[in-house]
Amino acid sequence: MTHCKQVSIDLDKPAYQQQINQQLGSHPWIHQATVVELHSGKTLQSHAANTPIDICLATQMFSPSVISAAGSPHQFLALGFAKDYLLAFDTGTVSGENAFITASCSTLSKALTVAESVLERHRDTLSTRANFQGYLSESGLIAASDIDSSNRAAAFCQWRGSLAYLSALLAGRIPTDVPPAAALGSLREVYLCQSNHSIHCLRPRFLPNYLIVLVSDNSAPMPQQIAAARVLSDNILRLVIDDILAAGITTDLTLVADTLIATDIITQLRKLDEDDLYGLLEVGGFANYSLGESGEMEDGKLTYRCAECIYYHPNRKWCDLPELPVPVEPDWYCKLWKL
DSSP states (O other): OOOOOOOOTTSSHHHHHHHHHHHHOOOEEEEEEEEETTTTOEEEEEEEETTTOOOHHHHTOOOOOBOOOTOOSSEEEEEEEOOOOOEEEEOOTTTSSSSEEEEESHHHHHHHHHHHHHHHHTTTGGTSSHHHHHTTTTEEEEEEEEEEEGGGHHHTTHHHHHHHHHHHHHHTTEEEEESSHHHTOOOOOOEEOOSSEEEEOOOOOOOOOOOEEEETTTTOOHHHHHHHHHHHHHHHHHHHHHHHOOOOOOOOOOOOOOOOOOOOOOHHHHHTTTTTTHHHHHHHHSSOOEEOOOOOOGGGGOOOOOSSSSSSTTTEEEEEEETTOHHHHHHBBBOOOOO
16 A cells, blocks of 8 residues: 545635535434544534534443343444444343444444344343353354453453544544544544434544544434435535645546556556545546536537446445545546446
């Protein structure tokens, strides 16, 4: 992997505040939307009227709570890392011990679904350590351990620093003794579900120095809450890309028609650091405008833009080429365009 240029967001631009306000107003169950610059602690924030919520993460993040008698987790803590998720539940209503489940899944929703299924199907076996280890070892997707309350701190030791950093940051106390990258490591996502509301923190890909925070009440199902955070993350990143392209990058916009050349470009993209946004835009040949002749394709004239590319997802406004996983506008262009 190569060293990548860090992305800086101009949070003073009105477009970013407008995006946060728009997301806040899009659902009645969203109470707070925030973007935080991790180095400085500078924030953009919107609160729903008359619904102040205290983000008291400092104590709550270390206390995963209970699973209801029906087996569905009403309160839990999920930590998303580069390749997997750690979900923490307190199974005290069943066995008096805590369960920590690591799910190797691509999304938080999938990880929670797997964890819920495991806990529901094997509630009766949670009373003994041997049985708990045994049934989990049968699955290739799941690894877990049961840890009694006295050992909870030891179990969380490698994540405690990251969670403490986030707690201080969101409480307005900017840590100065350690840089964000060192404090947070590969931690990309924290989802804290409590009895009446949830807190979802995202460090988006390509924007590791920024934190997107959504506070929601639990009248909305968790998948909707997660989707809302993803939409805000996509919209912020799309604005960032537009700013970068408008400022100008060094790239070749020539449409690639040769398969060997296209393969070489894809190989270059795969070698980039996962957060190298500038590298991705330059190697991919991006522009925030269309190329080609003006007019409609049905008239015999061709305009090269994302809207007609086979990799474009119109609902999400997203490029689905695995090597170019970024939000785009329909009238943008890249040289890997394909009809």
